Amino acid sequence: MHRKKLSVQSVVAIGIGTAILFLLKRYVSIPSGIPNTNIDTSYGFLGFISIMFGPIVGFFVGFFGHSLSDFTQFGAPWWTWVFTTGFIGFAIGLLKRYIVLADGKIGLKKLVVYNIYQIFINIIGWVLLAPTGDVLIYSEPSNKVYLQGIISAITNSISTGVIGTILLVMYASTKVEKGSLKKE
Amino acid sequence: MNSNLFGYDHNNTWVHQLTGTSKLIFFILVSIIAMISYDYRFIILVLLLSIFAFKQSQIKWVQIKFVVKLIFIFAVLNLVMVFVFSPNHGAALYGTRHVLINLGYFTITKEQLFYELNLGLKYLVTVPISLIFLITTNPSEFSASLNKIGVSYRLSYSLSLSLRYIPDVQNDFKEISLAQQARGYEISKKGKLFSRLKGTTQILIPLILSSLDKIQTISQAMELRRFGKNKHRTWYMNRNFNKKDYSIILLSIFIVILGILFMKMDGGRFYNPFI
């Protein structure tokens, strides 16, 4: 079996993506209006970069970015959640082929699919994977971790949805053909 | 901020002299076993050991004061939350129920206190190990170490690139967000949630779109210097193992075995003093 190697572009995308995700996670969160619950902007970026570069880059940007953020903030990463962030990047990255940004066209239909899909993925990640991991590994009480999971699923889908969508639309709009424009 | 992001502090204690690889192996193995075990005797043993190593590496309190306080608050908050959500979790877990104070829903049991003691220790135990790793390991050694323990060199280099470009991206972000504030955007707590989200995204757009160009340029620069040509690559910062490195790896394996022995003794992950 020949294992497919990571392209140099993917290596760099993971590196730069991780740097950005890390900074957003550390410094750019938006109060949601509910006390102690912030909207973590890094998930919007994660959605975007995963669509741009696919599942492998998506996974590692999420995984590395979240670990670095935990390392610098708490000294040690909370592995179950770090892993879930990686999973979100991976799963959204699977949609790359469908959205294919290179041709520059991203219509309403693709955006709707992206959003339905990301909500679904965020639910699987935060309501299923992360809390289950907490129960298994840290043996935390399930009602606590599942409630935390549900809140994260909601805030993170808002971030992945709103910020991710705006970024995708912006990016697609930078890819216009110059020949199609006329001075007025 | 520079490569010192993780607080690396150059020094010459034996902990600093260990290669990044052996410290990484120690960190991974011991963190995993401490995460699995629910036996406070074992965890305290590991905690004492890492505090000893901590002293040995001459890390000063000021370097870690902030992080430690944050972790402490986080741990206490979590323990309170666990109690609020599930005051009977300990009893369910250990199968007995010794009531200390009867408060209806919030009845305090010995089991609950014991469970939360273990949980609290588990929150804390990995912290000194990872702080030692971060403070005594030159970030330049991270990638070489990851590669040495079997992570592909490509992936290892990604991590090195992110450490390299975090300060750049951070400066760009500061500049861009200030320029956008001059335009009239505000990262404020006022306004509706959606408009706040939209505003913040507008500020991020120049950063994120320009970073895509950056990815292009950097990958070209790396290909022009043959990154990805061979199946392996060497590392300028790589250092060879010496006796101390082998000893530390042996020690970490010993700790893992010890942890497993404790689990054998306990008949599972949990040490149950109540039966």
Add this chain to the structure above:
Amino acid sequence: MPKTMIEFKNVTFRYNAQAEPTLKNINLQINEGEKVLVVGPSGSGKSTLGNLINGIIPENFRGDLSGEIYIDGKDAKDMSIFDTSLKVGTLLQNSNDQFVGLTVAEDIAFGMENDCFDNPTMRAKVNQWSNKLSINNLLKQAPNNLSGGQKQRTGLAGLLVDDSPILLLDEPLAALDPMAGHESIQLLQDLHNELKNTIVIIEHRLEESLTQDIDKIVLMDDGEIVGIYHPAELLKKNILNKYGIREPLYIEALKKMGVSLNTLNEIDSVEKVNGPEVADRIKKVSANVKPISNYNDSDDILSIKKLSFSYGKKEIFDNLNVDIQKGDMVSLVGKNGVGKTTLSKLIVGFLTPNAGEIKFNGESLLNKSIKERADDIGYIMQDPDKMISKVMIYDEVALGLKLRHYPKAQIKAKVNHALKICNLYPFRNWPISALSYGQKKRLTIASMLVLSPKLLILDEPTAGQDYYHYTEIMNFLRKLNHEQALTMIFITHDMHLMAEYSTRTLVIGDHNILRDNTPAKVLDDEQLLAKANLRRTSLSILAKRFNVKYNDFSNYLIGKERDNQYEQ
């Protein structure tokens, strides 16, 4: 017969995304040991030519390639980008992005790591080349502690360890201050003399990159090679301006004085150029020049008193005082990292001073927010991409007004007005991504102008621009200054830009203003220039050689230049 190192035979290349080929029927031969300069305006195809030499095309860009390319005798078709990189070492334009190591030593070793060299060999080579390029004391430094010149040297060392026979440099001057740029060109000359390698330099700044060891200059325009000339031959042809390349200043000056270029000897060196008419003409034009008055007695618009600022422990300004008058066109110069940008940021509120006062039209700025200051003072960053956050041109310009809750009709009127001033009105419904770099720069200016500022601060308004765009931007700014009575401060490294377009120069030194005077007086003071890492222009070299006062000489030329412009 010398060995041919690079050979292009009838090469045509079209990028997939474009309708027209970017390179058309290129024939080029570069021999071993030659040093070749490739010049041409933006969009002339010179970077694409570079990318074909180092193998970035076809590795990273898809397109139609026809014709044959040989590198060191090997058909480029049969070479991977890795094979090519052992033949051609490429220094990219942006030496910060090329710097991929965490420290200088690691970055120099990067190529060797990929070639699986062992550690002792790597260490020996890193020491050898870092010594040669005088960066051996920086080996453990991270890139953000380095100057542009030091980063470039690190990049160069990282290429030289490969012993590749060809060095390709893409705009090596773009990110450097004049002194560092000069040093870098000197260093290349020394290396070339010693190593006898083949060197290809892609640059549009002809004057700064012109050294005596250049064998030929390839002039490109619109995807084709206009011609391949010896430097002297090209300068005498008098065709550079037509192709958007700035002529060396001394040539321009000699032309303005009516000296015929064909009569000149050693035309490619300002230190040696001479001819039968030269001395007489220079003396004559410098004799009776009417002084240009730059004296401005308008009210102060900006007044800075006892300003102190430091980044942590690093002191940047100590007790700095300066007043700017209405209508001034001020150039802010000084070596990289001395605080030119910092001063601008203190004025617009991105940074807060430790002590002192900044007043605008008599009112203190210090209690005002960034947004409030932006109503009066527009700050244009060097890189327009860092400022633009909208898709469409109209929306981008309207943004500041929308966020300040202006009524819709008023927004429309103001935006259209600003777009007209900036010559962007015909494009108002275009997406920003379709604009050229120069147009984007004007767009960022337009989006400041809608707020009707009284003062504009521009950070290196012409950085990275070819001569055509440079003139376009600067004439536009001058027009704004005249017609809108807009006061301007611009940060620049370009001594000629300072001399030609500003009425007043502030030289920033360590912790304070080193000199506040007219540009001509600043350029006349060699000690001052050296202290501020600035370079004399070739004009002042010429003036000195022929024993005339630089001030008179340059006043004549600038007077003449301005006459020309008003006639147009």
